[in-house]
Amino acid sequence: MHEASVAKDLLDLVLAACGGQRILRVGLELGELSTVVPDALRFAWEVVPAGTLAEGSAVDIARIPVRVRCPSCSFTGHPVSIFEGCPRCGTISVEVLAGRELRVTTIEVADHASD
Amino acid sequence: MHQIDVGSSILAHNDALAMHNREHFIEEGVYVLNLMSGPGAGKTTILEQTVRALSGKYRIAVIEGDVQTSQDADRVAAAGAPVIQINTGGACHLDARQIHDNLHTFALDALDLLIIENVGNLVCPAEFDLGEHDKVMVLSTTEGADKPSKYPVMFHEARAMLLNKIDLLPYLDFDTEKALRDARALNLDLDIFQVSARTGAGMEGWYAWLEQRIAKVRASR
Numbered sequence: 001m002h003e004a005s006v007a008k009d010l011l012d013l014v015l016a017a018c019g020g021q022r023i024l025r026v027g028l029e030l031g032e033l034s035t036v037v038p039d040a041l042r043f044a045w046e047v048v049p050a051g052t053l054a055e056g057s058a059v060d061i062a063r064i065p066v067r068v069r070c071p072s073c074s075f076t077g078h079p080v081s082i083f084e085g086c087p088r089c090g091t092i093s094v095e096v097l098a099g100r101e102l103r104v105t106t107i108e109v110a111d112h113a114s115d
Numbered sequence: 116m117h118q119i120d121v122g123s124s125i126l127a128h129n130d131a132l133a134m135h136n137r138e139h140f141i142e143e144g145v146y147v148l149n150l151m152s153g154p155g156a157g158k159t160t161i162l163e164q165t166v167r168a169l170s171g172k173y174r175i176a177v178i179e180g181d182v183q184t185s186q187d188a189d190r191v192a193a194a195g196a197p198v199i200q201i202n203t204g205g206a207c208h209l210d211a212r213q214i215h216d217n218l219h220t221f222a223l224d225a226l227d228l229l230i231i232e233n234v235g236n237l238v239c240p241a242e243f244d245l246g247e248h249d250k251v252m253v254l255s256t257t258e259g260a261d262k263p264s265k266y267p268v269m270f271h272e273a274r275a276m277l278l279n280k281i282d283l284l285p286y287l288d289f290d291t292e293k294a295l296r297d298a299r300a301l302n303l304d305l306d307i308f309q310v311s312a313r314t315g316a317g318m319e320g321w322y323a324w325l326e327q328r329i330a331k332v333r334a335s336r
């Protein structure tokens with residue numbers, strides 16, 4: 001529901017990183033547990049960068065699956081769901097190692113204003 | 116065309132501010148709670164009761180996050196605690212900057228307990244650390260027992276959960292066992308209190324828990 005405010009923070013980040021060059025593409029990692037909805041973020045990204053170097057840029061979203069660590073048997077890997085707990089020994093309340101990401105990985109920028 | 120590695124979290128800015136808030140809270144020895152739930156689960160009612168029950172013993176203040184109105188803030192003020200109202204202007208959660216902007220309105224070192232009522236929403240508040248010591252969830256019997264399994268992130272993060280509106284159980288088909296089982300499956304350490312903020316049933320356990328948490332933070336001041 002807060003994709004517009006996420007898009008604004010994202011815009012600040014990529015504008016700070018782009019070295020004054022036009023931004024063509026933004027690469028994101030979005031964990032399966034993140035509350036951000038990919039389509040809503042793409043939609044917000046069509047509007048939020050208007051009038052900046054990121055206007056018209058594409059956004060690539062890579063979903064990151066949930067990975068957990070079991071505190072009892074040290075299993076590390078993908079659970080069936082975070083509800084099922086440890087797939088090896090059934091321990092509940094596993095530690096979440098991955099799946100909460102909301103990160104910018106790379107941006108693609110134009111070399112010249114004319115690109 | 117070329118690529119630039121960025122590698123930063125979009126939430127980094129919020130997380131940094133939350134860490135800054137947390138340093139303030141630790142330094143001043145005030146225990147801070149982030150109270151979260153879906154709309155209407157009973158956060159403000161629980162706050163009113165808690166303020167009434169504990170304000171003779173502790174110095175309590177409240178930050179009210181509300182999309183539009185000051186109704187919740189007025190209710191808590193009437194119960195006897197200083198309140199700051201943050202209107203999120205349509206936003207679905209509070210963020211660390213809003214908390215930081217308002218921190219210096221309270222003399223934090225003159226407080227024992229600061230409770231932040233987040234915007235009623237089961238999704239978004241989980242993503243925004245405010246710098247609190249603990250997140251506490253309220254689930255009400257009228258929302259249905261499926262909420263922990265449908266909104267796992269919020270329940271996963273919480274330190275305690277109040278199951279509120281138990282006075283209505285006779286009129287509902289709420290499956291208490293399922294709700295508690297699902298919440299515990301997400302979070303083994305979750306302390307659970309079954310309460311009615313309306314009748315006061317079960318609230319003593321919640322107050323005792325709060326007193327313990329306050330004492331712990333005070334002791335390390």
Ligand SMILES: Nc1nc2c(ncn2[C@@H]2O[C@H](COP(=O)(O)OP(=O)(O)OP(=O)(O)O)[C@@H](O)[C@H]2O)c(=O)[nH]1
Pocket residue numbers: 152153154155156157158159160161187234235236279280281282283310311312313314
């Ligand atoms: N029967 C019953 N009603 C309750 C209880 N606690 C709260 N309510 C009622 O539930 C409604 C919503 O309560 P609030 O305290 O305003 O809930 P809230 O979570 O602060 O709501 P928002 O801030 O709008 O998300 C009010 O009409 C309360 O009187 C309870 O324990 N039992």
Ligand SMILES: [Mg+2]
Pocket residue numbers: 158159160187232
């Ligand atoms: Mg309220």
Ligand SMILES: [Zn+2]
Pocket residue numbers: 070071072073074075086087088089090091
């Ligand atoms: Zn295991």
